[in-house]
Amino acid sequence: MNRYLYFTVFMSGMTTLAIELSASRLIGSVFGTSNLVWASIIGLILIYLSLGYFLGGRWADRLPYSRTMYLILAWGAFTSGLVPLISKPVLRLAANAFDQLEIGILFGSFSVVLILFIIPVTLLGTVTPFAIRIAITNPEQAGRVSGRIYAVSTIGSFVGTFLPVLIFIPLIGTYQTFMLFSETLILVGLIGLWKVEGWRIAIRWIWMPIIIALLALSTGSGSIKNSTGQIYENESAYNYIQVLQVGEYRYLRLNEGQGIHSMWHPTQINFDGPWKQFLVAPFFNPSGYEPESVQSMAIIGLAAGTSARQATEVFGPIKIDGFEIDHEIIEVGRKYFGMDMPNLNAIARDGRIGLQLSKQRYSIIGVDAYRPPYIPWHLTTMEFFQIVRDHLLEDGTVVINVGRSPTDRRLIDGLAATMQTIFPSIYIMDVPGTFNSIIYATVQPSTIENLYGNLLYLYTRYDVHPLLLQAIEVAVANQQPVHPASQVFTDDLAPIEWITNRMVLNFILRGDLEELE
Secondary structure, three states: OHHHHHHHHHHHHHHHHHHHHHHHHHHHHHHOOOHHHHHHHHHHHHHHHHHHHHHHHHHHHHOOOHHHHHHHHHHHHHHHHHHHHHHHHHHHHHHHHHHHOOHHHHHHHHHHHHHOOHHHHHHHHOHHHHHHHHHOOOHHHHHHHHHHHHHHHHHHHHHHHHHHHHHHHHHHOHHHHHHHHHHHHHHHHHHHHHHHHOHHHHHHHOHHHHHHHHHHHHHOOOOOOOOOOEEEEEEOOOOEEEEEEEOOEEEEEEOOOOOEEEEEOOOOOOOOOOHHHHHHHHHHOOOOOOHHHOOEEEEEOOOOOHHHHHHHHHHOOOEEEEEOOOHHHHHHHHHHOOOOOOOEEEEOOOHHHHHHHOOOOEEEEEEOOOEOOEOOHHHOOHHHHHHHHHOEEEEEEEEEEEEOOOOOOHHHHHHHHHHHOOOOEEEEEEOOOOOEEEEEEEOOOOOHHHHHHHHHHHHOOOOOOHHHHHHHHHHHHOEEOOOOOOOOOOOOOOOHHHHHHHHHHHHHHOOHHHHHO
């Protein structure tokens, strides 16, 4: 019997972590994957577990019976399977509120969804103290038995950390993942009940797995969002992916959908936004720089290939290595965004690792790896920019897309200060009509007059693509000063999340959201 008890503890630990990871995906598709969201999920799950440990200990002392434990386990599993179904209308309301920037509805929905987890997680939290109470038959072995049960539960949690994210969510979706773990754990509880009480008792609760199975079959995963113009959605190991069709334009949105990561049009190549500003980077070199001098490009944060398509249009079929950590986004780019250029090598790998392993050197390295509202911290440090410098040609340039608020430029200033430790010349421009700024850095010392001179030179050529001229004109018209910053980001200390969190909170508290409506 003890073997099955340990198996039960293993499955309970696995399911608890699976719920936590699946909850992040359930909530992340609407509220994003910021550190604030993660902290809320992890913090409340821990509180619910603590409540379960406390109640479970008292409960086990009063009713130290295996039957009680297996019934609690079955109810915890059953209610966890109901969470995605109950939360679906709330999340749809929140998704619409996010599109409309209705903050009150947004935070209210977020709170409701998190509260939904209190019953299943608290019930599952009671299992470990119950199992310890049942397993201890000799007080002299209390420490050994407790340690063994906690070890088995932790190993189950370890397995539950990877199964949802790497296998089940990409394969069957978040909703069905919840129901799969729910169904499995219910069966574990009912089998345990059968072992200790017989099938006549266990059969009384057979309606639990039947209801979950019927709900899974009848509802399926369904659409997560119902945004206007939605033509595709999917969940990968990294993101919730959504493609919208508005007229002839297509937009790639990820997770909470507050950023457009790529755009496509069957006949247009000129889009407002940060993408075309990457084309400006090499023209900080001395006047007379030819577009034909651009030999190659690397893009960290390829998404669905808007920057790569524009670079190919302007510079011709130059070699482009595009690093995109999410393989599913690459496939979406090929299917919906015309990302089929023969000169583009799309690489499904983390950008820093991919660049570090590359044997190529490039004319341009572009960094556009935002996962709103954060830029990955490991793409902001001195050590990273040294890797970038080592992979640039002698006339090479790096360009990075950075977010800001109307009044907070600390992230821009910190990145510029960090890049100045590696590159001799830094330039900043604000993208009109957005909260994006572009930072440029050159391998060789340069001046802003180089950009002016190159623009005048390109006016004299009849064969220059108008997209390039417009991008340089926008860069010239929207130049910003480079301010000193007190902190340089390193691999040891890069408080990107802290800076971004304060920027977002200040943005909300100042009432800037209302100004946007």
